[in-house]
Amino acid sequence: MYSKYMKTAIIFISLFIIACSSSVEESVDVVIDDSNETVEKLNVLATTPMIAEYVRQVGNDNIDLNILMPYSADPHSFEASPQDAKKIADADLVFYVGLKYESVAVVEMLENSVSSGDILIEIGSSIDPIEFSEEGHDDHEGHDDHEGHDDHEGHDDHDEDKDHEGHDDHEGHDDHDEDKDHEGHDDHEGHDDHDKDKDHEGHDDHEGHDDHDEDKDHEGHDDHEGHDDHEGHDHGIYDPHFWFDPMRVSKAVEVIKDELVRNDSANESSYQSAAANFVTELQLLDENVSAMINTIPAENRKIITTHEALGYLEAKYEIEVLTTIIPSLNSEDGITPKSLRKAIDVIEKNHIEVMFLEAESSSQYSEVIEQETGIKLVSGLWVETLQENQSYVDWLENNVTIIVNNLPTEVHDEHEGHDHDDHDDDDDHDDDDDHDDDDDHEGHDHDDDKKSNK
Numbered sequence: 001m002y003s004k005y006m007k008t009a010i011i012f013i014s015l016f017i018i019a020c021s022s023s024v025e026e027s028v029d030v031v032i033d034d035s036n037e038t039v040e041k042l043n044v045l046a047t048t049p050m051i052a053e054y055v056r057q058v059g060n061d062n063i064d065l066n067i068l069m070p071y072s073a074d075p076h077s078f079e080a081s082p083q084d085a086k087k088i089a090d091a092d093l094v095f096y097v098g099l100k101y102e103s104v105a106v107v108e109m110l111e112n113s114v115s116s117g118d119i120l121i122e123i124g125s126s127i128d129p130i131e132f133s134e135e136g137h138d139d140h141e142g143h144d145d146h147e148g149h150d151d152h153e154g155h156d157d158h159d160e161d162k163d164h165e166g167h168d169d170h171e172g173h174d175d176h177d178e179d180k181d182h183e184g185h186d187d188h189e190g191h192d193d194h195d196k197d198k199d200h201e202g203h204d205d206h207e208g209h210d211d212h213d214e215d216k217d218h219e220g221h222d223d224h225e226g227h228d229d230h231e232g233h234d235h236g237i238y239d240p241h242f243w244f245d246p247m248r249v250s251k252a253v254e255v256i257k258d259e260l261v262r263n264d265s266a267n268e269s270s271y272q273s274a275a276a277n278f279v280t281e282l283q284l285l286d287e288n289v290s291a292m293i294n295t296i297p298a299e300n301r302k303i304i305t306t307h308e309a310l311g312y313l314e315a316k317y318e319i320e321v322l323t324t325i326i327p328s329l330n331s332e333d334g335i336t337p338k339s340l341r342k343a344i345d346v347i348e349k350n351h352i353e354v355m356f357l358e359a360e361s362s363s364q365y366s367e368v369i370e371q372e373t374g375i376k377l378v379s380g381l382w383v384e385t386l387q388e389n390q391s392y393v394d395w396l397e398n399n400v401t402i403i404v405n406n407l408p409t410e411v412h413d414e415h416e417g418h419d420h421d422d423h424d425d426d427d428d429h430d431d432d433d434d435h436d437d438d439d440d441h442e443g444h445d446h447d448d449d450k451k452s453n454k
Helices: 002-036 049-062 082-090 104-113 135-140 174-178 192-196 210-214 246-263 265-293 311-317 337-350 364-373 392-406 439-453
Strands: 042-046 063-067 093-096 120-122 302-307 320-326 354-358 376-381
Touching: 042 049, 042 082, 042 246, 049 063, 049 093, 049 246, 049 265, 049 392, 082 104, 093 104, 093 246, 120 246, 246 265, 265 311, 265 392, 302 337, 311 320, 320 337, 320 364, 337 364, 354 364, 354 392, 364 376, 376 392
Parallel strands: 042 063, 042 093, 093 120, 302 320, 302 354, 354 376
Antiparallel strands: none
16 A cells, blocks of 8 residues: 555656746746847947047947947048948948038948948938138138149239239128129129229239139139038038037937938837927027127127138137138148238237137147237137047037137227227328228328328
């Protein structure tokens, strides 16, 4: 009987062990199946740290994010490597600034390396870009093409033509920027200033200037319609530095969010939520920046910088950028003596006390201006890229703080009353600002001599 019970117990124990073993095997199988269902993250590439910051804010941990350019690189002169081409080829999405911000070589690599044109997303074209200001680069002042161009070099503003020495209409070349004189050369053939000045009537240099006849670059010249020589190296029509306007950054965020959703719909709710939160943060940033700048009287919001990068700050917050000493997009470009002279004249005429230096640009020309004018040089602005581990919000607030802390907070009456002090010593010169060195000005000098002789 004992053996009968033992047999029964052994049978039950065996069945129990078998059942437990089966349960363990089933649980192991479930775990393995779960691991096989893991979805690979979207591989996203951004050309610059600035664009990468916007992508990171929206994508968070749902994406694998890579940056083409290092934080220390100047985006305008960055040269991509063969390894960079592989990064581009491996990406599911590539975001870049566009608007000729990246170099031609980088853009060509992007276009040639992506598996499909649909994954290459230009941000700049979607943020309602503004055009470069005329003041910042009159007639493309300082471009290499003009420095070596026969009809500009040696007689910029017609400096070698004695009839034009000091003539403001030519010194700033405003007529070339604002009038359509490049299409038919109206400025030289029928300009009012030339009609009034007898020295210009029939002047060969203006009715049939050899340089202009031989090189018809003023009749639809590529330099003025997109500047082919500098395409991708210098700027086109539009300013790509939209990151100085948080509201335009919010437009970029919407583009990024839409593209992430299109390529990874499984995480749509996460992208939507993250984008909305970041846009709210950008709205608060916009309010803070506006409040900071409003602590400076409007009359004192006049600044001079190293090169043209603050156009959106100027347009959004009513800061006036009077001039830049390197009036081109490429921070490596030098300046002409004319550009240097213009910057000094602007400083002296407007009684500017401070010039802001970008961290990415050379300061050698700024030091020359400092010696000539005694202006205070303020460094620390980062206009092209973030510093490593720096957020966009911190970046913009830091730049605005530097500007606000160094602009005068008190309005001085002499700023308005001294506009002509450097040029006029008596009332006879009040109306001659545009002709300081013109023959009419010389005539006034003779009148003064006659009065003193009497």
